[in-house]
Amino acid sequence: MTDIQPPFTDIDINTANAGFYEGYSTPIALASKIAIALLTAWALLLPGSAESILSLLNTEILGVFNMFYILAVGFFAWFLIFVAAVPSSGRRKLGKPDEKPEFSTFSWFAMMFGAGLGVGLMVYATAEPMNLWATNPEILKGKVADRSSEAVQSAFRYTFLHYGLHAWAIYVVTGLCLAYYAYTRDMPLTIRSALTPILGRHVNGPVGAVVDVLGVVATILGVAVTIGFGVSQLVEGLYSITGMEWLLQPGDNGSAPTPSVVGLIAALIVVMGLSILSAVSGVGRGVKYLSNLNLTLSTVLLLIFVIFGSFAFATTTYGTALVDYLLHFASLSVQAYSTDTDLGEWQSANTTFYWAWWIAFSPFVGLFLARISRGRTVREFVLGAVVMPSLVCFAWMTILGGTSIDLELSGIAQGSIVNASQTNMLFATLQHIISEQLFSVVAIMCVVLILTFLVTSADSGLLVINTIMAGGEEETSVMHRIIWGGLLTLVIAALILAGGGGLVVLQNAMIIGALPFAFVMVAMCVSLTKALYRDRHRDRIAEEISIKGQA
Template sequence: MSIKEPFTDLEIETADAGFYENYSVPIALISKGIMVALVLWALVFPANATGTLGSLNGKLLESFNSFYVIIVGLFFFFLAVVALLPSTGKRIMGAPGEKPEFSNFSWFSMMFGAGLGVGLMVFATAEPLGLWGSNPEVVSGAVPGNQPEAVQSAYRYTYLHYGFHAWAIYVVTGLSLAYYAYTRGMPLTIRSALTPLFGRLMNGFLGHLVDVLGVVATILGVSVTIGYGISQFVDGIYAITGMTWIMDMGGEVPTPSKVGLIAGLVTIMSLSILSAVSGVGRGVKYLSNLNLVLSIILLGTFVVFGSFAFAMTTYGTAMVDYILHFLSLSFGAYSPLSAEAFASSLPAAAQPLAGDLMGGATNAWGSYEGFKSGLTGAAAELDETTLTAIYAAGEQGRQFGWQAGWTTFYWAWWIAFSPFVGLFLARISKGRSVREFILGCVFAPALVCFAWMTILGGTSIDLELAGVADGAIIGASNTNKLFVTLSYMIDGGLLSMLNVMCVVLVMTFLVTSADSGILVMNTIMSGGAEETGIKHRIIWGLILTAVIGALILAAGDNNPMDALRAAMIIGALPFTMVMGLMCISLGKALYRDGVRDNYDGAAQQAAE
């Protein structure tokens, strides 16, 4: 009795001629329709769009915060099991005996380039500093924020957000795409990853829907990345030139204005579209290599002029702490605190005032002292013991708010970005074993991220602890913290040179991210083709520009990133469910392929 062969007859119908030649018309039209509708909604009804996105985002987080946290923990442990099992870990992603396309050094270098992008330029200092002031240990009152006692827990969560879980998200998508493309000869597109579960259904509307979800997630994930990058780009231009017209000078600290953000967006996206039209994409590849060199120079500057000893001490203790708490970090999810539960846990004297007390007691971004100072009327007359009990009763609400605002945002961002990075990792890993792919793509780049965050962020924290910065770095906007840190490290011509270098780094990271993201979207719409038409890359470049610009303008007086963040978290949720199915599907495929191999081996021995 033979073992049934896997379904590989995936047919993605594409147009034979016309504007959409070699493209799937349903995927292209549905994807573009969704994005155009989002742009028109944001431009015509900006207040409604921002309010609705924010409200829907809040409701989704209330219902799915735990889902996001737990499923990402499951992604990591699923990959760990697949890598450790001899029968699955040894399988080659390619033909039997096929060798890796790239050397180990080149492979690692490309992963390094994928890991060091706009996110790390923006959050290298902003992440550790932000978590130093607010993390679950600070929220619970166990340690005071912005004090030496909070450094360890700050890096525990920094490593969580940029460590093994983050790369596991990328690898789930990348491994699924690579396995089916190189082992079974299927198209390098999202729907291929679900064929073991749904078979021929992937040839129809269900397959189109899966690919559309991948396109929508990618464009929203890339939008958030570009949004943060442009903000840092504008901050850098201001640091170099002092041009005030690109900044909003009305707040406590200068922040990029909408005029500056739109000007930066047009500049970056014009360069990206130009690279698609003129073939400068080859030049961008060389610029990517230059980025690696400039990144090493920037890191070296912090090693020489920064707080390297403090950073290395922090690196060691933070790594041990991260590993010891790994299981609780993976599955420690919080649900929102209901008004009824809060009221019932209050002391009797405070229960009539529950409605007035809950907002302050559950504010994840406040403090106990801030909670007390904000009380008025009868609430302000409560004794210290009662106030302490009230604040303790709100801890679940504070922990939920913190987790939804930090960890869940990151998980949604990485999930939305996973078709982009996953497809890149798949393309460079042909001929590797499953175990090599998982260990190499989860652990190696994560360790690089740890070092980057510790050396740059540790210097910022040390400058604040020593009183050198005197709160200036903490008070700066997230996208400006890197430039402010540099200004307290060095001065003169070297500072000017490094500011220019950082702006060049951000600019080229942005151009290559936008260009590569557009390529991924076109690859999905063309049924897995690696070479796509220039005109469609231009159109998606314009759509991407319009999406980012419209959501920035729709934010009104709010943070321009708020609408982008909300849209991205909403758009990532359906693709999170697709990724859960990818894991089940890949587990089934690996198991069935193992059964076939055993059967074929037994049959061959019997024949001999």
């Protein structure tokens, strides 16, 4: 059997030996700060220009790269299915052969769930099914009427698409690639490591630095959008508890009131202050304990909807929607519409927006997943981080979102949920299923849950940003965690102000920032395929040598 050279693992990321950036890669840190500083200054000094230009760029990107986003994410999902199913790759351990996982399964799942999707579930648990019940491809094709009982199935088909196997595959592709090199080859836990099979020694040069900078910038923008949506819902929740009018402002053209700029900035400062404190304490303490609290409170909220909501409707919907989603899984992986049509416009504003959001979040969540998954097999990682979270998301969406739809279908809500703002639909639904006295208690719990989810997302992001800039080192400077916490706060505040308190600017900046990293992710899959194939070949050669030696 032909011999194969040992894999290239000699990554040399120069870090400062002394001074302010001691232990950090100065080029990566400075380039990241300059890019973010320019975006922040532009948004603050020329908010109108920032909003219009980012919106135009976003429209052009979605028009040109809509098909690329759809096909790339479909490829990620099928790639992971293949890697987990093949025995030689599925049983490989992310670490030494006898290494045990660092965290218990409960804490592992809690941290993964909180960092990956906590805020999104709180905001979109009711809003996503309700929005897709009003418009989705089947409705646009004229096959079913909007907001009808017949439209429920297609509404949840696309809800499951946006929060199911395809979505989590984006995170896990990045996480698996990073974990494989870091824990099987003892390479730095940083983005460039995942490209060594195709770039070789070039990862030690400018190309590697650019890849890491793209990871930092995408992470910052992805976290910014998540925090932006989360603080909006946090303000809505605080208003429902306190009734303080300064938290909201009138909606456009008589629409539902929305969070005020003052309310958003105040909530942002509180969230980021707590996030910095948690990030300083590290993964093993702050992030772990907050994640466990998140999962516990989420379970309580789910039980409230099970007891008081439309559980029978949700159970039936879950079963039929899951079968429908799996039957359409292959077609949804490749179904890309032209953006010149109504279907294309819908797809670019919905599915493609979600894929860009998940991709922007993937350097952060992927690296974080890798950080907490050492000692688990590839198959365990894929099943635990793709399949299980997807099933939980499906249950969450059908129980909470199904209750909202059922209240509208039965006429109980009388349009109060449909007409609520996106971040207030959860509270509007709760007001119909529980008493006024219990609502106050549950609303407080929801506000705490939103707050802890936000803090978990932000502090995990801060830890990951610092890990990348420190050349993969997991123990990073407390001072730099605090500094980046402050910078992230300024970025989000500037983009909120640029959009007049809205989230459009945040979304546009994120979609633009996600595109370059999407190409990096495709290259990471190619690299991992090559690495798995060659490592299997090396194992066979080692086995043959061992057998010959014994003979």
